[in-house]
Amino acid sequence: MVLVVVMGVSGSGKSTVGTLLADKLGWKFYEGDDYHPEENRKKMAEGIPLTDQDRIPWLCHLHDILMREDASGQSVILACSALKKVYRCILENGEAGCQSLNNQQEEKESAPRKILFVHLAGPIELIASRLEKRRGHFMPPSLLQSQFDTLEPPCAPENFITVSLEKPVSETVSEIERHLRSLY
Ligand SMILES: Nc1ncnc2c1ncn2[C@@H]1O[C@H](COP(=O)(O)OP(=O)(O)O)[C@@H](O)[C@H]1O
Numbered sequence: 001m002v003l004v005v006v007m008g009v010s011g012s013g014k015s016t017v018g019t020l021l022a023d024k025l026g027w028k029f030y031e032g033d034d035y036h037p038e039e040n041r042k043k044m045a046e047g048i049p050l051t052d053q054d055r056i057p058w059l060c061h062l063h064d065i066l067m068r069e070d071a072s073g074q075s076v077i078l079a080c081s082a083l084k085k086v087y088r089c090i091l092e093n094g095e096a097g098c099q100s101l102n103n104q105q106e107e108k109e110s111a112p113r114k115i116l117f118v119h120l121a122g123p124i125e126l127i128a129s130r131l132e133k134r135r136g137h138f139m140p141p142s143l144l145q146s147q148f149d150t151l152e153p154p155c156a157p158e159n160f161i162t163v164s165l166e167k168p169v170s171e172t173v174s175e176i177e178r179h180l181r182s183l184y
């Protein structure tokens with residue numbers, strides 16, 4: 001089964017692109033934000049960036065969901081910031097599969113990679129202007145800089161593609177769809 005994580009900083013378009021992609025493919029969509037515990041939402045709403053300790057249980061929960069869906073034969077799109085390499089490792093392998101959070105050597109580089117990470121990337125100014133217009137969301141635009149500071153863009157040997165967030169959503173979705181169809 002195919003597991004896709006649409007990743008990027010707050011406001012990069014994960015929910016918008018992920019929802020449309022899942023609709024077009026007829027796959028199940030999960031919104032990562034829906035699984036943040038109340039303390040995390042409260043912190044973010046107060047303009048306080050999350051720490052590793054705040055994010056790890058949340059990522060473990062999302063890992064469990066992905067593995068459960070995979071085992072039941074369900075292809076899935078998950079919208080999740082997945083800002084650091086170790087966070088992506090946890091989504092893929094669970095916390096136990098990423099022995100030391102500070103020692104990337106522990107990661108099993110030879111293990112087959114199941115998840116395709118789709119990184120929505122673009123300039124901070126454009127994302128900030130989109131966030132200023134977004135309504136009814138707990139995440140304040142003031143946290144955008146800290147999201148960029150935390151971001152470790154995916155790089156080899158991770159299984160990923162980078163897609164520009166500057167294009168219209170329909171074009172971005174078609175680009176990802178074409179890539180997926182070429183793979184599976
Ligand atoms: N390609 C795009 N072009 C124009 N607006 C976009 C695009 N992608 C997302 N948006 C808008 O930007 C805002 C943030 O998108 P959203 O999907 O909520 O991002 P995220 O889930 O990554 O936080 C939303 O108001 C959305 O409508």
Ligand SMILES: O=C(O)[C@H](O)[C@@H](O)[C@H](O)[C@H](O)COP(=O)(O)O
Pocket residue numbers: 009010011014015033036044050055081082083139147
């Ligand atoms: O890891 C994090 O700091 C959060 O997951 C964050 O990246 C996420 O973006 C927020 O939950 C806001 O939600 P949006 O991404 O939808 O703005």
